[in-house]
Amino acid sequence: MTDLLSVEGLRKEFAIPQPGLFGTTVRFAAVDNVSFTIGRGEVLGLVGESGSGKTTVGRCIVGLARPEGGRMLFDGEDLATLSGVARHRVRRRIQIVFQDPFSSLNPRLRVGRTVAEPMVIHGLCVSRTERRERVRALLAEVGLPPDAEHRFPHEFSGGQRQRIGIARALAAEPDLIIADEPVSALDVSVQAQVLNLLAELQARHALSILFISHDLDVVRHLCDRVLVMYAGRLVEVGPSADLVRHPAHPYTRALLSAVPRRTTKAQGGRIVLSGEIPSPLAPPSGCIFRTRCPKAVAACAEAVPPLAEVAAGRLAACSNPAALFATD
Amino acid sequence: MGDTTVLAVENLSVEFRSRRRIVRAVSDVSFTLKAGRTFALVGESGSGKSVTSLAIMRLLAAPAGRITGGSVTLHAPDGPLALTALSERAMRAVRGRQIAMIFQEPMTSLNPLFTVGDQIAEVARHHLGTSRAEAFKGAVALLDRVGIPAAAHRAHAYPHELSGGMRQRAMIAMALACKPLVMIADEPTTALDVTVQAQMLELIRELQDETGMAVLFITHNLGVVAEIASEVAVMYGGQIVERGEAGAIFAAPRHPYTRGLLDSLPPEIDSNMPVRAPLKAIPGSVVDLAALPPGCRFAPRCAWRQPRCETGAIALDADPANRLVRCVRAQEVA
Amino acid sequence: MIRDLLERRKLVLLAILLLAAMLAASWFSGADPQRINIVQRLKPPSFVNLFGTDDFGRDVFARVAHGARMSLLIGLLVTIVASLIGAALGLLAGFFRRLDAALSRVLDALMSFPDILLAIALMAAFGPSLFNVVLALGLAYSPRIGRVVRAGTLALRQAPYIEAATAMGASSLRLLVVHVLPNVMPLLLVQGTFVFAFALLTESALSFLGTGVPPEVPTLGNMIASSQLYFRSAAWTMLFPGAAIALAVLSLQVIGDWLRDTLDPILRNVR
Numbered sequence: 031m032t033d034l035l036s037v038e039g040l041r042k043e044f045a046i047p048q049p050g051l052f053g054t055t056v057r058f059a060a061v062d063n064v065s066f067t068i069g070r071g072e073v074l075g076l077v078g079e080s081g082s083g084k085t086t087v088g089r090c091i092v093g094l095a096r097p098e099g100g101r102m103l104f105d106g107e108d109l110a111t112l113s114g115v116a117r118h119r120v121r122r123r124i125q126i127v128f129q130d131p132f133s134s135l136n137p138r139l140r141v142g143r144t145v146a147e148p149m150v151i152h153g154l155c156v157s158r159t160e161r162r163e164r165v166r167a168l169l170a171e172v173g174l175p176p177d178a179e180h181r182f183p184h185e186f187s188g189g190q191r192q193r194i195g196i197a198r199a200l201a202a203e204p205d206l207i208i209a210d211e212p213v214s215a216l217d218v219s220v221q222a223q224v225l226n227l228l229a230e231l232q233a234r235h236a237l238s239i240l241f242i243s244h245d246l247d248v249v250r251h252l253c254d255r256v257l258v259m260y261a262g263r264l265v266e267v268g269p270s271a272d273l274v275r276h277p278a279h280p281y282t283r284a285l286l287s288a289v290p291r292r293t294t295k296a297q298g299g300r301i302v303l304s305g306e307i308p309s310p311l312a313p314p315s316g317c318i319f320r321t322r323c324p325k326a327v328a329a330c331a332e333a334v335p336p337l338a339e340v341a342a343g344r345l346a347a348c349s350n351p352a353a354l355f356a357t358d
Numbered sequence: 359m360g361d362t363t364v365l366a367v368e369n370l371s372v373e374f375r376s377r378r379r380i381v382r383a384v385s386d387v388s389f390t391l392k393a394g395r396t397f398a399l400v401g402e403s404g405s406g407k408s409v410t411s412l413a414i415m416r417l418l419a420a421p422a423g424r425i426t427g428g429s430v431t432l433h434a435p436d437g438p439l440a441l442t443a444l445s446e447r448a449m450r451a452v453r454g455r456q457i458a459m460i461f462q463e464p465m466t467s468l469n470p471l472f473t474v475g476d477q478i479a480e481v482a483r484h485h486l487g488t489s490r491a492e493a494f495k496g497a498v499a500l501l502d503r504v505g506i507p508a509a510a511h512r513a514h515a516y517p518h519e520l521s522g523g524m525r526q527r528a529m530i531a532m533a534l535a536c537k538p539l540v541m542i543a544d545e546p547t548t549a550l551d552v553t554v555q556a557q558m559l560e561l562i563r564e565l566q567d568e569t570g571m572a573v574l575f576i577t578h579n580l581g582v583v584a585e586i587a588s589e590v591a592v593m594y595g596g597q598i599v600e601r602g603e604a605g606a607i608f609a610a611p612r613h614p615y616t617r618g619l620l621d622s623l624p625p626e627i628d629s630n631m632p633v634r635a636p637l638k639a640i641p642g643s644v645v646d647l648a649a650l651p652p653g654c655r656f657a658p659r660c661a662w663r664q665p666r667c668e669t670g671a672i673a674l675d676a677d678p679a680n681r682l683v684r685c686v687r688a689q690e691v692a
Numbered sequence: 693m694i695r696d697l698l699e700r701r702k703l704v705l706l707a708i709l710l711l712a713a714m715l716a717a718s719w720f721s722g723a724d725p726q727r728i729n730i731v732q733r734l735k736p737p738s739f740v741n742l743f744g745t746d747d748f749g750r751d752v753f754a755r756v757a758h759g760a761r762m763s764l765l766i767g768l769l770v771t772i773v774a775s776l777i778g779a780a781l782g783l784l785a786g787f788f789r790r791l792d793a794a795l796s797r798v799l800d801a802l803m804s805f806p807d808i809l810l811a812i813a814l815m816a817a818f819g820p821s822l823f824n825v826v827l828a829l830g831l832a833y834s835p836r837i838g839r840v841v842r843a844g845t846l847a848l849r850q851a852p853y854i855e856a857a858t859a860m861g862a863s864s865l866r867l868l869v870v871h872v873l874p875n876v877m878p879l880l881l882v883q884g885t886f887v888f889a890f891a892l893l894t895e896s897a898l899s900f901l902g903t904g905v906p907p908e909v910p911t912l913g914n915m916i917a918s919s920q921l922y923f924r925s926a927a928w929t930m931l932f933p934g935a936a937i938a939l940a941v942l943s944l945q946v947i948g949d950w951l952r953d954t955l956d957p958i959l960r961n962v963r
Contacts, residue, residue, distance in 0.1 A: 073633075073634070079551035079552070079553060079554075080522070080551055092859040093858075093859060094855055094858060094859055118861050121859075121860070121861035122861060124859075125859070125860065126856065126859045128852045128855075128856060129852075130852055133851055133852045133853060134852035134853050134855075134856050135853050135856075136853045136857070136870075136871055136874075136875070137853075137875070138874040138875055139870075139874075147857065147860060147862070147870075148860050148861075151860055151861050151862050151863075151866065152860075152861065187643040187644070188643075189643055190643070195856075198856070198860075202860065217402040217403055217578075217643075217644055218402055218578055218580070218619060218622070218623070219402055219618065219619055219622060219639075219640040219644065220639075220640075220643060220644075221622070221623075222622035222623070222624075222637040222638070222639035222640070223639040223640075223641075225624065225637055226636050226637055226639055229634040229636070232634075233634075244551065244552065246552070246627050247581075247623065247624045247625070247626060247627055248624050250624070250625070250627045250629075251624035251625060251631070251633065251634070251635075251637075252624075252633070252634060253633065254633060270633065271630075271633065274627045274628065275628055284553060285552065285553060286627060287556075288552040288553045288555065288556035289552055289581070289627060290552075290555070290556075290559075290579065290581030290582045290584065290585045291581055291584065291585070291626055292580055292581050292584045292608050292620070292623075292626065293584070293608060293609070293626065300556060302553075302556055302557055302560060303553050303557075305507075306521050306523060306524075306554075
């Protein structure tokens, strides 16, 4: 079986206009040479801190951003070159769930209308009665009361709104859902409900999910595999349980050691990184992480390390073999 | 030093009134802050944790929000001060001088039109009457102390020229300018990345060791509480439902809400739980402060609920280990 | 603060009542606004002629009542024309980046003329008629609507629910009609109320200058224009239509301010 989505060498640039009347615009790469695949029915985590480019990757896949380079093969078709009818057809199969449940629903549409929108747009369930049936079934599936369809979004709590957003995504009968931080704006006691719902729906519909998050606990819990991004580049890929227990890349190790823990202590103690993510306008030569890396050596400045297999099923981009899987 | 009470909050209650409804945001909250210790208030949105801190600072939006009962006493070196009875003018002398506050989003609490150095210096000049040059020198030293590289240079930067982590550091520097007795930190790391959050928690701990200030740390993140606090109060629906030593509460929660919250979290990263194993979610959503149930406020969502929970208010009772729990079945929950 | 709000709601109610009364007064005034009675010319207010009579002996109350209705009608029509043109330009400029530069310059160019000058120029070109006044003023005020709608659309384009619909594959037309327009309607409504008030004033000014509605149509502006010669000796001929304009404009401003504060989603969330 082939992969559902295969991303190869994705590159997305942004332009920043410099201030002043005579300022020129400066371009920088928010996502640089990112490659990965999502299998059918796989939940893939994408973690990184702010400025890592993780959200931009998701936006490129759903078509909210147009990449400058690379290919995105969805079921064999390149998303970047599709147009017209073919593009519209593929759009239906990739849906997105947003972080903020308060601003991602049109405040002036009743919930029933919002959930029916994808069906109208893609000509699913053509008759009105059929569509209503389907809306009701979807609302029930995500655990909302039957009268929800006649109400407006502001009448619901954050968790319920996120359920509406999920029902809307499901209405298009997608194969792939991009979930961009879907639980990070929710109350702690409500997060678990939504995570359970996502897991349940994923299993029932054999969905592929790209789960974008900064919360490593959540990603470890929900995802089969994890991608770790830093400053626009992929630094590590691997099965989630294994990667979290035995991080290969020095950045992944630092990230994991910084996660606050309730009962245990991080193995090998906390690695506190000095400094900040380098300015994307003036990235360092070679490895993007070397300026903060506790394991940096001379070789790191010479070339951008490729993402290479470092153990079975594990990929990491690091120039210093001694730094991989180090335990100190 | 550890046992000197610096701030005592007793039976504090706060209400917000609007034309249509009364929101009882904080009900009967009591705790004490001790020198050199960190006390955490944990809760979700609408739990009353932030309103409690605003009430301590007397920063509630008047006239809608007001303190309806209880007292806040600051034990300053020159005698106790009843903050709830102070005039607005006297209170202004306390804010920033004896009690400093840092917020979640530093961008909104720093003035975009002044350099960070000037803003920090201004606090010292205002409260301590330090000379301009002296105050600016002090500001640079503070910025250096909170870990801002090239502090002498960065003191001339405007807030928007600093990254989120740097701004948060600058705000901590401003809070420290008058060597306060108490620092209130309202979700100071929520908007930050985990690696920056780790730096920030480390910094607050170090500064506390140096200055001996008491810290009131407000957050919804239980992991952060476990890292930084010695004592914790869990709030739900405007009340403290459980209060005690942080480690003990995390090891053996006694209130169904605390227990439910800890059980509902995804397992910690190095756990062996299989992927997507169902989480023990708490059903329902957070209680509406304008429509509180007559009995226990958590009862509608509680798995240990009994008929008596829904009729009368439940008291916050102490157990032999000095843990306070607001539940009639606390012994069974543990 | 609660008391303030109540007071304000009373004020808004009063404003609405006042406008309704102005519209309805013509049906109750009894007298014919056009009936000339030279014997009774320039009589001060009395029980027979509540607001006195003008230089042709016509009843000023009846004329103010009819004039107010006509002026309000013209104001409303101008607002509708300005809203249609402005909303279309604003939506397109705000939504399509490629059109924005060109359309915004058009709006800026229209904006940079004082509206009264623009209206006079257009009237001079088209000739005086009711239809032309409405068209000229509608065009002159369209940028005021257009700029607000453009700004609202620009802000909304970034809103997650618009992005959600975009990612779903919704067409541009669908995005504009289903998702953007209903959400900029409050802005449009508020701005429309202010345009209504301005249009009322400018129409009066145009009529006063003799470039507006033909003089035989009783509008408030025309009445003031024809009373110029007598207002020293017969102040009522100018006072009452003037007061009607002032009250109508004030009422519209009060309603507009209130709408702005109640409909603005940001302000509403704060409350």
